[in-house]
Amino acid sequence: MNKVFSYADALIRKPFHYCPGCTHGTIHRLIAEVIDELGIRERVVGISPVGCAVFILDYLRCDMFQASHGRAPAVATGAKRCRPDLVVFTYQGDGDLAAIGTSEIVHAANRGERITVFFVNNAVYGMTGGQMAPTSVPGQRTTTTPHGRNTETDGYPVNMSEMLAALHTPAYIARVSMHAPKEIIAARHVVKKAFEHQLAGRCFSFVEFLSTCPTNWGMTPVESLRWLEKEMLPYFPLGEIKVPPADDTGGRMP
Amino acid sequence: MNKVFSYADALIRKPFHYCPGCTHGTIHRLIAEVIDELGIRERVVGISPVGCAVFILDYLRCDMFQASHGRAPAVATGAKRCRPDLVVFTYQGDGDLAAIGTSEIVHAANRGERITVFFVNNAVYGMTGGQMAPTSVPGQRTTTTPHGRNTETDGYPVNMSEMLAALHTPAYIARVSMHAPKEIIAARHVVKKAFEHQLAGRCFSFVEFLSTCPTNWGMTPVESLRWLEKEMLPYFPLGEIKVPPADDTGGRMP
Amino acid sequence: MSRIRIMTERCKGCETCNVACPVGILKMSESLNAQGYHYSMVDDPSRCLGCRLCAISCPDLAIEVFAEGAHYRFFAYESESR
Amino acid sequence: MSRIRIMTERCKGCETCNVACPVGILKMSESLNAQGYHYSMVDDPSRCLGCRLCAISCPDLAIEVFAEGAHYRFFAYESESR
Amino acid sequence: MKGNEAIAEAAIRAGCLHFFGYPITPQSEIPEYLSRRLPELGGCYVQSESEVATSHMIYGAAGVGTKVMTSSSSPGISLMAEGISYLAGAELPVVIVNIMRAGPGLGGILPAQSDYAQTTRGMAHGDFRLIALAPASVQEAVDLTILAFDLAEKYRTPVILAGDGVIGQMMEPVVLPEATVGPPLKADDWALTGCVGRKPRKVSSMFLDPDELNAHNFKLKARFAEIARNETRFEAYACDEPLDLLVTSFGISARICRSAVDAARSEGLKVGLFRPITISPFPMDALREIIGRSQRVLDVEMNTGQMLHDVEMAAQGRCPIDFFGRCGGLIPSAEGILEQIRASLAQLPKGGVP
């Protein structure tokens, strides 16, 4: 019999330290599979965030930076501007990208850095123990919203993909989810497209993953897949939010 | 004869230090006039930025903070949360608000702080001598874009109003211009509306002013009014970009 | 009957009022004020409409406008309530 | 003919594969693995479609899938070019 | 009570009902606790988007006359540097808690004392020094939190409570002040509260006239000198007689040293312990006096030797100084320190070691 599904080469064969059911692992795998598929592992420099996914450093078989909390897009800018031949991506959580790193992501997008950003939105600060994130949904209980996120004092969840899509410069912005196999399959194609835009010299590609945090959501992994679908999708609709125009030849959009 | 146009009380009668033709002065005046008209001078706390308009500190007859570069919305958050009875506004340039202060403005907007933000977009870093701003237009020559802003390396101008309007929370976002008397008149009404939203307890109102910087644009004041109209308007369309729904009663939007 | 008063010493010679005046009665002085600027002057005061556009446009608050009796408002600037 | 292999020691017992399997042939073990988790097991291997959905959903890379000969692909996952 | 929670509750008892902060290990219990309590008490908890923003939120809060606190840990404190300089320049009373962890960079999340130099000397650009208090127990964390608010108000200055992961994470019984909520800030004569019936005010750190800024800086310097005169605090433990060895240490490591010193004294060794409570202003004179009657000094820190600099300054070369540092999250054990005490004593030319 043939193996029809196995490890990606770009993944180091070391068990993930993530909590049971945490979809960070799935997202790592998708990225690794696409790196393999595109044959770019030796050109890739990845940038890990501060957040649970800081450990992606230890899981990918390619050159990796560890960036400070929120600043991965700035690190990516420095790396890519100096070595345009590299394929540069960041991997960031919602605290990292949508809170402390807001400036860096907005301006990397707006300058049109030729990088790819993977944004893992699990609606909570995972690593630090489950505080409210800017992407927490209304009513969501976290360790700093004991009675649920109150829109009167905390506002509504920030929708980074739409916000970045309101800028003129960036080439590709899409949102995918990890809550069901068919969404994971769709996500894989989106990851590939995002890298392909970078390889084609197009500026800034961005993929938002809706992801689970069973531990801090206080649910079983299967419950959290359901919760993601039911509670997060209404605030974070899936799909390609911005794509380069059909006649784009690789430079900026007109 | 009756005086039909004169100083606002909320303005200190001290000549502006701004360059000839700089429309910062006009914007100061509009704000002062509306403060007078609404009779709120003694409840107002204003927050000055770092930029040419840092000196608004010396021109308004109300309590004033000086905030660090870009952080005025955070200062406003601190002030308003602790003293909800105050009427709090920030006054910020494009370097201040659209570059270094991106995080602070996005999150003040997204938390729905009950403050009013006046954003003066003159497409350049005025105070520091004319470097490129995130809002500089393609081809615009500045001291750090000697051959004009190059969209291939610097991206397109960031459109803050549209970007913030992509968020769910903020109540009111509008863009006005200083390039002609009729626009100034329109701007005055918008300034008033913005304050009124705050007074009605609605969250976050935001007014973007297109403004001139004759000195750093290297033009006469009259030329710069024309340049604003011709070069900036295409990237920064005027109008109300986000308004509360008609049935809004003063709280959050639904 | 309307008239404007230009506070010459506040004027920075930007000419914004000159282009704002719908009847074109403003021009710049030959001589310099103490700040070293050519300042704005009214050429033909009798034609002033009292429309306030010059004052509204002046970035340096150098213009006041006066009008006789119940002044006809060409447009709303301040709220009527005032 | 298809079959899957669950690397029991990598399994963290999250049950994601259980709900992903379209034919419902996966279930959790009674006993614990060395990490202390109930692990996923195949209940009725003969019914496995080789659809890969379990493996695709597993966050911990604990499942490999094998198929006989030219495997019928239910959907595109990897690019065909590979 | 857990140290972090004790600090949070102490702040409330000191009258602080407004907190702005960003999550970071190992201090997250402080915001978590306050996010629950403050709204109940009519105050506010705001989770900021970053520590940069936090430092300016407390600037706004203090500027309108509010007792306010934030807390963070090492990397977060670095991000507040510019804001702290503004707070110092504008003379705003705020309390900033730093539950230190191991650096530099991301480092690790385990306890350390690696921000001593930053806290006491070079917190940010410009001429200013801050008050910094270093507790050695949960009870002292409570007492110093309350003192921090008092000093901030009295001298119109930011005050740093310099704890570490051990203080933050450990549980000990504590006695809290009786009052459930302390008094508000006295700021009638300078806060921005709307200019009803008075002239408008400014809160600003901008002085474009160099003479004014020069005078402002020397005023701040004089104020710090006054603080040094009035508020310097330290613990001199078993330091009454001439010593063969003086152990110097601050915060939690001093607490551990105390066990080691006890053990050493029970062996008959002439060993004392000097612990600055105000690590800034540093109790220079007091330490110098005790060093003056010590044969040798052993400085113990959970870093590579930062307070060491101040100890050397106090010693003025008058006696040899040994250093024992564990960092990166390692905590020196009383046993390890005792061993080091013996090693230091063994260096003494004559006597000292029985």
Next chain:
Amino acid sequence: MKGNEAIAEAAIRAGCLHFFGYPITPQSEIPEYLSRRLPELGGCYVQSESEVATSHMIYGAAGVGTKVMTSSSSPGISLMAEGISYLAGAELPVVIVNIMRAGPGLGGILPAQSDYAQTTRGMAHGDFRLIALAPASVQEAVDLTILAFDLAEKYRTPVILAGDGVIGQMMEPVVLPEATVGPPLKADDWALTGCVGRKPRKVSSMFLDPDELNAHNFKLKARFAEIARNETRFEAYACDEPLDLLVTSFGISARICRSAVDAARSEGLKVGLFRPITISPFPMDALREIIGRSQRVLDVEMNTGQMLHDVEMAAQGRCPIDFFGRCGGLIPSAEGILEQIRASLAQLPKGGVP
């Protein structure tokens, strides 16, 4: 050449073709100059959105093996604090120019030396010290810029060029190195360049194992000690004989002191000048030796007394130290310093003043 432009051109001559920065007075000529020159030379100039971002852009740039520089002024440097700690922790060679202005807070934009303590001690959280070089002329700014790149590469550490508004704004003739563009960074053995034919690498400051982080910190400490042994630089001017008064000063104020010392010597006064060129590591031993043969010390700074701390450390209480500081944008004049020299000499118990 204007100081800022000279620094910019010197960086190019040192082989730096990549610059990331955010505008701030009084250093804006550096980015302006480089925004023109670097693209011509095939390098890049990127205007960042903030100094926070800048410090991480240079982290990315250096991490892929690029010679890189940024420049800023005091408040902007504070915003880089966290980033600098990461750079230090990850051992990345970068050059950071600080054209200091008056603080704290917004302060003013005129020249000052008010970031000495920050630069030399407490730049950020965590255990690390940096190399900091303080030029006293435009020529020296050029030389030290080039040296900064060398030292950064040799010791894999960030290096601070600590200038001030005077150095940045003044014009003086300079001699530049012949090479138009210097060599690239040697980073073959650690940079992230894509893992072709080798194992993947990491650039990180994270060490979750406390033993590893402890070892890392002590390694960094040992490296700094090595730097102190090898690279400490100073100028001792007219210090050969025993002195009635030793003037200590750094950077531009030392240059002004030199005129005052010249004038004093021409009056027959026994006055010398000690100027650290590496303000970090500080030339402690050299200064201590000279103070050993001086009656009195006069420390002159454009702040309220920051290097003073190091001078006191060197003096170890052996002789009285006077301080003369002007700050907030005020520049001490040679005449003013001369007066102060006379006043200090007048304090001497006997002799010294003719």
Next chain:
Amino acid sequence: MMKPTTEILLAGFGGHGMLLSGRLLAQAAMEMGSQVSWLPAYGPEMRGGTANVAVCIARDQVGSPYVECPHILVAMNAPSFDKFAPKVKPDGLIVYNEGLVPNPKQRADCTALCVNAQEVAIAAGNIRAANLVMLGVLVGATELVSDDAVIAAIESEFAAKARFIPVNVAAYRAGVAHGKDGRCAQSA
């Protein structure tokens, strides 16, 4: 066994609940008028990895809250046993879980006590109460604190989830019985 300060280290995996056992012990001692400290050693991961906690109980002041060489070790699993048993002070006590410590390397100079915590917990009603069994063994063997004080601490800890109180108390009592028994004890 009571010293001026008694230093106890409780160690296990992240999910084992040793931090809670330690907290109950500290709480009980405090109620009985002792000075106590409770210091967890935490890791960056939310789950997995060893988690241990140092509890010091003193008549007067607790000196160092950090314990490298405890008087008493309570080890839930093999990694904890292997890491900390060698550090126990001479004449110390080691309580370990024989279910998860298959090959204990015994110390000649210490007393050892063992119990199959999971088994006892299952018998008491819930495998997850194994940490309370361990605590019970410790208290049964040392009488550091009174059963009443521990049970009061359990009741206040689970006040919000009262249905868990009985099984935890049962597990604790079962542990105490084992501890008093001194099962599998071997003295130096």
Next chain:
Amino acid sequence: MMKPTTEILLAGFGGHGMLLSGRLLAQAAMEMGSQVSWLPAYGPEMRGGTANVAVCIARDQVGSPYVECPHILVAMNAPSFDKFAPKVKPDGLIVYNEGLVPNPKQRADCTALCVNAQEVAIAAGNIRAANLVMLGVLVGATELVSDDAVIAAIESEFAAKARFIPVNVAAYRAGVAHGKDGRCAQSA
């Protein structure tokens, strides 16, 4: 007049171009083999306010580039004159613009030279070249640098806008003539 270091302060309003005059002077001196420094005092405002620059010319090394008490003051307007004239060193030289300094408070111990810079500049072809007139007076009176060196500096400064060279040179030469003349000179 040549000292080991000659310290010159050129002062005026922001738009007056005194910084440029100073730069040309420094450039010329440098070309002639002297050591020089040029240090502007800048303000936060883009326009308005006084703007002044210190130029030091030395045979060897320039000591302090910061000049509080200059040997020579070139004052374009009254505020500059009033602020700096009292600080000029005894036996110093003060060049001022009589057009904008209506009531000069003369120093008994200094030489004063005056010119109506704007008038002379208008005569030379452009009122904005008044700064060159002032420079010319200074050089004419002191011969600190040669005319050729100054003119070379002007030419390189305006290389990109060559059409401005003639008027600037003319204004400079007119200033030199006035300086040599010693018009309105009054010695101590």
